[in-house]
Amino acid sequence: MKKLIMIPHFLDNLDCFRITEVRAVKALRALYLALRYGALLPFLISRRTEVVKPEDIKKIVVLRYDRIGDMVLTTPLFEGLKRKFPSSFLIVVASEANKEIISNNPYVDRVEVYEGRRWFIEKFRKEKIDLAVDVFYTYELKQAFLTYLAGARYRIGFHNAGREVFFNLKGPREDTRRPMLKNIVVLGEMLGIDMKGISPKLYVSEKEALWAQEHLPANAQAPSVLNIAIHPGANYPSQRWEKEKFAEIAAWIKEKSLGRVILFGDRKEEGLIDYIRSRAGVDEADVFTCLGLRQFIALLGRCDLLICNNSGPLHIAMALTIPTLSMMGPTEPGLWQPRGDSHSVIYKGLACSPCSRGECTAHTCMELISVEEVREAVRKKISAIRGENGNDNSHG
Numbered sequence: 145m146k147k148l149i150m151i152p153h154f155l156d157n158l159d160c161f162r163i164t165e166v167r168a169v170k171a172l173r174a175l176y177l178a179l180r181y182g183a184l185l186p187f188l189i190s191r192r193t194e195v196v197k198p199e200d201i202k203k204i205v206v207l208r209y210d211r212i213g214d215m216v217l218t219t220p221l222f223e224g225l226k227r228k229f230p231s232s233f234l235i236v237v238a239s240e241a242n243k244e245i246i247s248n249n250p251y252v253d254r255v256e257v258y259e260g261r262r263w264f265i266e267k268f269r270k271e272k273i274d275l276a277v278d279v280f281y282t283y284e285l286k287q288a289f290l291t292y293l294a295g296a297r298y299r300i301g302f303h304n305a306g307r308e309v310f311f312n313l314k315g316p317r318e319d320t321r322r323p324m325l326k327n328i329v330v331l332g333e334m335l336g337i338d339m340k341g342i343s344p345k346l347y348v349s350e351k352e353a354l355w356a357q358e359h360l361p362a363n364a365q366a367p368s369v370l371n372i373a374i375h376p377g378a379n380y381p382s383q384r385w386e387k388e389k390f391a392e393i394a395a396w397i398k399e400k401s402l403g404r405v406i407l408f409g410d411r412k413e414e415g416l417i418d419y420i421r422s423r424a425g426v427d428e429a430d431v432f433t434c435l436g437l438r439q440f441i442a443l444l445g446r447c448d449l450l451i452c453n454n455s456g457p458l459h460i461a462m463a464l465t466i467p468t469l470s471m472m473g474p475t476e477p478g479l480w481q482p483r484g485d486s487h488s489v490i491y492k493g494l495a496c497s498p499c500s501r502g503e504c505t506a507h508t509c510m511e512l513i514s515v516e517e518v519r520e521a522v523r524k525k526i527s528a529i530r531g532e533n534g535n536d537n538s539h540g
Contacts, residue, residue: 177283177305184306194312196298196335201229204275205268206236207287209258212456215242216463217325218279219344222251224337244437248347261290268294281318281327300335320479344463348442356442370403370529373447376420377413378455385453385471385510387419392515393451394424402526406447407431408440448529454480462487467529469521473509488521
C-alpha cells in the first residue's frame with residue numbers, strides 16, 4: 145500500500161497568485177536567515193564545543209513546551225537519555241496542552257509547565273542544570289538562548305542559521321528531508337545515545353484502561369467488529385478536510401457494516417462532531433467530545449483504525465500502535481507523516497504545497513482529496529487489519 149499519494153493538478157489563477165505569495169514569504173525568510181547567519185558567524189567561529197562526560201550529568205532539562213504531537217515524537221529521547229545517563233534526574237518543560245502526554249512515563253522524573261522566560265531562567269539557574277536539550281525544530285533563537293541563560297553546563301539542539309551559537313555541544317542541522325522522528329533520533333545519537341529499538345510510547349495506567357473499557361466496551365454480540373475512530377479536527381483550519389466528506393465516510397462505514405464508528409473531538413469541536421454524527425447516524429454513545437487528554441488516549445487505545453487530519457491524535461495513534469489514515473495539505477509530509485506500513489497518508493503534490501499556513505482561502509490541497517479515494521484507502525486499511533488480526537478485534 146502506498147504511504148504517500150502525490151497527484152499534481154493544474155492550477156487556476158488564484159492558485160498561481162497563492163504560489164507567488166508563498167514563494168515570496170519563503171524568499172524573505174531565507175534572506176533574513178542568511179543575514180542573521182552572517183552576523184553571528186564571527187561568534188560561531190570562536191565558539192568552543194565540548195564533549196559530554198557521562199559522570200558530569202546529574203540533572204537534565206528538556207525543552208518541549210509546544211504541541212501534543214511534538215511531545216509524542218520526543219518520547220524516545222527521554223528513554224534514550226535515561227539509558228545513557230541512568231543516575232540522572234530528568235525534567236521536561238512542557239506546555240499546558242502537552243504535559244499529560246508524558247503522564248506515567250517511567251523515564252521522566254518531573255514535569256514543569258513553562259511560564260515564561262523570566263520564570264525559566266530564575267528556576268533553572270537555581271537547579272544547576274548539567275545538560276539542557278532544546279528539541280524545538282525551528283529557526284527561532286529563543287529556546288536556544290534559554291538554555292544559555294539558564295546556565296546549563298552542556299547545551300545541545302538543532303542547528304539553523306546560527307542559533308547553534310548558544311550551544312556548546314555539536315548537534316544536528318535541521319533537515320526537512322528527514323522525518324521529525326528521525327531528527328529526534330539523530331539528536332539523541334549526537335549525545336552518544338544508542339537509539340536503536342526505541343520508538344514513541346505512551347503509558348496507559350491500569351485505572352485508565354479500566355475506565356476506557358467501561359466507556360467503550362466491546363460488542364458482546366459481535367466481538368470481531370472493528371472500532372474505527374474518526375477525529376475530524378486539527379490545530380489550524382488549513383489542515384482540516386471538509387466536514388461534509390468526513391460525514392460521508394462515516395455514513396459509508398456504517399452503511400457497509402465495515403465497523404463501529406467512534407467520533408472524537410474536543411469541546412471547541414462539538415458543533416463539527418454533531419454535524420457528522422447527525423448526518424452519518426452515529427450512535428450518541430460512540431461520540432466523545434468532553435474528554436481530558438488522558439481519557440482520549442485510553443479510549444483511542446481500544447480502537448483499530450484512526451481516520452484523521454495531520455494533528456496530535458495522529459501521532460498519539462502511532463505511539464499506541466493504532467493504524468492510521470490521514471489527509472495532509474499544507475503540512476510537510478516527509479517531515480510529519482507517521483512512519484511504518486500501518487500508516488497511510490493522502491496528499492496532493494500541489495505547487496503551493498507545503499505552505500505551512502494556518503489558513504488558506506482556496507484550500508485546494510485538501511479539497512482535491514476525494515471521498516472515493518479515502519473510501520478506497522479505508523477498504524485497504526480494513527483488509528490489512530483483518531488480515532493481521534485474524535478477523536478479531538485486537539483492541540476490544
